[in-house]
Amino acid sequence: MPELPEVNNIINYLKNHEHLTTKTICKVDVLYDYTIEGSKDYFINALKNKRILDITQKGKYIIFHLSDDLVIVSHLRMEGKYFVKNEDVENTKHDLVIFHFTDNTKLVYNDTRKFGRMILLNEKNYLSVPPLSKVGPEPFENISIAYLKENYQTKNIALKQLLLDQSIISGIGNIYADEICFDTKLNPRTPGKFLSDDDLLNIVSSARKILTLAINFGGSTIKTYHIAEDKEGNYQSHLNVYNRENQPCKRCGYPLRKIFLNGRGTTFCPRCQVDKSLPFVLALTGPIASGKSSVNAYFVKQGFISLDLDNIVHEVYKDKTVQKEIKNIIPSLKIVEGNIDRLYLKQYLINHKAAKNDLENYLYEGLYNLVLKKLRKIGPGKKVVMDVPLLFKSHLDDFANKILLIQINPNIQRERLEKRSGNSDLYLKLNKSYFEQEDIKKADFVISNNSNLEDLYKELDNLNI
């Protein structure tokens, strides 16, 4: 839907190209009642013979200023559009409100999803009554650091959600919120209270910069937004993150991630957008018997806190809601003394591929949230090392500041497994998909652990992490 830059372009077009501010309304047709807030009859009758004097903007709202102190406050929501047409052009399917003018033209409000709303108010008080009374300053207005601190640093909710809150700063929607987070190198999940004063000032200057650029490029046309019927915006090709899931970050090359924050799709770079509520995280990954636990021990000696993923996985399985969900998928599963029969589960999943996929995704999600919770509890300023076999599949690389990948010669791996368990074939089969070749380039450091512990530690000394 239109955000501030798109609304700005629409208003410009209606004023300067369609010359709407020279026109007088003679009749209004309301074809979908819910579009009009308040009395539909009042809306229709009061607008007769009113002249459009000016069109202005507040955040994402369009304000038509009319003669006799009337104003129409209009919000396009997701799909609203205004077109000016000649009277002889027939209405189309989603034309909801038609303003007929005395010069044989009409302003058509078209809205496929019917979310848009408009209300007729008075020039004298329209800013002090809803909906505009609840709308905060645009990024371009004077915003004091005290105002930002009060509205961001006292909140435990995600930066992304704060940026979308129109009562704090208006005009920023889902596209530009993601772009601002990228530009300021802040993870959209960061709770407001972890943002520094500098972060807050950066957010405002970044918002000004990005929205100005977007205005100058005519806004972003992703699907349906058009300045006019045959005129698209051009900023979409300049977007750094929005609509670029899995594509390489333009700053560091790491594949961009898409998650959902409060029900809104959110795309960001997990490596160069820092979550300030979290400690520095070094993630270790590599195949079975590659020596991850030795490397883990090395970093614990260096003062890192070790996050034991095995334990956390057990915790996920012990969670009552998780168990309930698993039991929904597999009713025959037994839960003994609060513990899931994981051997039965494993065997069941070998024969039920679809269930395996669903369950894995569900468990990864649980693991992801629990790890986030644990890292938040440790908090910023600390250093954490975590050994994650399925780092990329579980998306736990979202939390990693640095990734250390350990490689091993397959023959030596087999030897070590034989010594450990006496059955290397089974383990190799079970752990086949720990990571893909293409994941190697996601790592910051790659080491080979084909020799002894002394050589391994020497190699780690040289990394200077």
Added chain:
DNA sequence: AGTGCCGCCTGATGGC
């Protein structure tokens, strides 16, 4: 009070 989730609508897209 602060937060999370659902409903409002239609159409495009992708998986089976």
Added chain:
DNA sequence: TGCCATCAGGCGGCAC
């Protein structure tokens, strides 16, 4: 091919 689920530039209201 169709059928079904999911997703989309937003926001208000409701329940805890």
